[in-house]
Amino acid sequence: MTDTPxxxxxGRRRCGRISQATPGPRKNGTYETKETDGTPAxxxxxxxxxxxxxxxxPEVAANIIICLIHQTNYLLDQQIRQLEKAFxxxxxxxxxxxxxxxxxxxxxRRRTP
Numbered sequence: 001m002t003d004t005p006x007x008x009x010x011g012r013r014r015c016g017r018i019s020q021a022t023p024g025p026r027k028n029g030t031y032e033t034k035e036t037d038g039t040p041a042x043x044x045x046x047x048x049x050x051x052x053x054x055x056x057x058p059e060v061a062a063n064i065i066i067c068l069i070h071q072t073n074y075l076l077d078q079q080i081r082q083l084e085k086a087f088x089x090x091x092x093x094x095x096x097x098x099x100x101x102x103x104x105x106x107x108x109r110r111r112t113p
């Protein structure tokens with residue numbers, strides 16, 4: 001069994017051209033890429049993995065998807081831990097709003113004799 005060659009490292013093959021993905025998705029879940037001729041193109045996150053998944057046997061594709069799920073889960077766990085640390089250190093939204101309101105009151109009191 002021979003695997004179909006995938007796109008070169010750091011790029012992806014599309015219509016015979018390589019496009020480079022910029023880091024991070026847009027708000028609508030797509031990634032902006034620039035084709036080799038400089039024209040912008042939008043791709044979904046799945047487009048980044050399409051060559052790996054669609055050219056492999058179903059068992060290998062399933063393993064790739066499971067690995068992506070595990071990586072996503074790990075990254076979400078890390079993000080949750082960081083958010084918890086930030087919450088404990090800086091407080092929540094209400095606490096920040098209270099600090100801002102009290103600071104504004106204090107500033108106004110200092111201005112008026």
